[in-house]
Amino acid sequence: MIVPHAILATTAMIAAVVVTATAGDILTASAMRQVGDLDVIRARSGIVGAAMAVVTNRRFGLGVFCLALSFFSLLFAFSHRDLSLIGPAATSLTFVTNALAAKWFLHEHVDHRRWTAAIFVCIGVALLAF
Amino acid sequence: MTFRRYLVLAVITITASCGDTFLSRGMKSLGPVSLAHPAALIHAIFSPWVAAGIVLLIGFFASYLTALSWADLTYVLPASSLGYVIMTLLARFWLHERVSPMRWLGVVFITAGVGFVTRGPSYTDHSAGHAQAAAVETPEEVRS
Numbered sequence: 001m002i003v004p005h006a007i008l009a010t011t012a013m014i015a016a017v018v019v020t021a022t023a024g025d026i027l028t029a030s031a032m033r034q035v036g037d038l039d040v041i042r043a044r045s046g047i048v049g050a051a052m053a054v055v056t057n058r059r060f061g062l063g064v065f066c067l068a069l070s071f072f073s074l075l076f077a078f079s080h081r082d083l084s085l086i087g088p089a090a091t092s093l094t095f096v097t098n099a100l101a102a103k104w105f106l107h108e109h110v111d112h113r114r115w116t117a118a119i120f121v122c123i124g125v126a127l128l129a130f
Numbered sequence: 131m132t133f134r135r136y137l138v139l140a141v142i143t144i145t146a147s148c149g150d151t152f153l154s155r156g157m158k159s160l161g162p163v164s165l166a167h168p169a170a171l172i173h174a175i176f177s178p179w180v181a182a183g184i185v186l187l188i189g190f191f192a193s194y195l196t197a198l199s200w201a202d203l204t205y206v207l208p209a210s211s212l213g214y215v216i217m218t219l220l221a222r223f224w225l226h227e228r229v230s231p232m233r234w235l236g237v238v239f240i241t242a243g244v245g246f247v248t249r250g251p252s253y254t255d256h257s258a259g260h261a262q263a264a265a266v267e268t269p270e271e272v273r274s
Binding site for chain 1: 195196199202203205208211214218230233235237239241244246247250251254
């Protein structure tokens with residue numbers, strides 16, 4: 001079976017956005033878990049102390065780097081394909097990949113309620129394209 | 131979840147949707163920006179709507195990070211996706227865009243998804259070990 005080049009290219013562009021966005025979200029969430037409750041840190045060290053605790057975390061830096069990569073992948077995809085295809089496809093798929101990655105890497109307790117929510121939001125965001 | 135934490139989730143939702151809408155409103159009023167003239171983008175940053183949008187999006191990121199420090203990613207993302215609903219309402223009633231029935235159906239799905247996740251616990255406690263990964267309230271919530 002021969003897959004047309006255009007379909008492969010579109011899939012690769014969407015995959016690049018989804019993978020980098022998921023990596024960014026997971027790294028950022030992991031960083032915030034390492035840093036701890038910001039409300040407690042702010043009460044102890046003030047808002048500057050809380051900001052320093054976040055920006056000096058290496059995972060946070062990596063997460064922001066991945067989110068920046070995701071943003072530029074999205075801009076690149078927009079310059080080649082329609083906004084109405086790339087936007088909803090990338091955003092909605094990211095909800096599902098985030099749920100999978102959060103379960104595997106962050107060991108979050110993703111029960112049926114959270115799966116249902118992720119899938120409902122994924123379908124809802126996809127429908128917003130119409 | 132305390133009332134204050136629900137408030138942080140509301141701030142995420144409102145700042146994200148209003149920030150994006152303000153950016154869209156500002157860029158539409160400025161007209162198309164050509165990549166051949168990148169200086170126009172710098173000029174755009176100082177227009178009132180775009181500047182207000184950027185301030186709101188900075189507020190969004192700060193409150194998003196705050197929420198991630200006491201709630202799971204799989205809780206925060208769906209719970210704050212109500213922003214898409216607000217964005218659709220703003221597009222319809224403020225920017226006077228046409229919203230199709232399929233988009234309204236999308237709004238219903240998102241609202242239902244938010245309803246599902248916010249009825250459950252917000253945080254997975256890892257202190258009890260991964261095998262017994264149970265979602266529980268944090269000590270502060272137990273006290274409140």
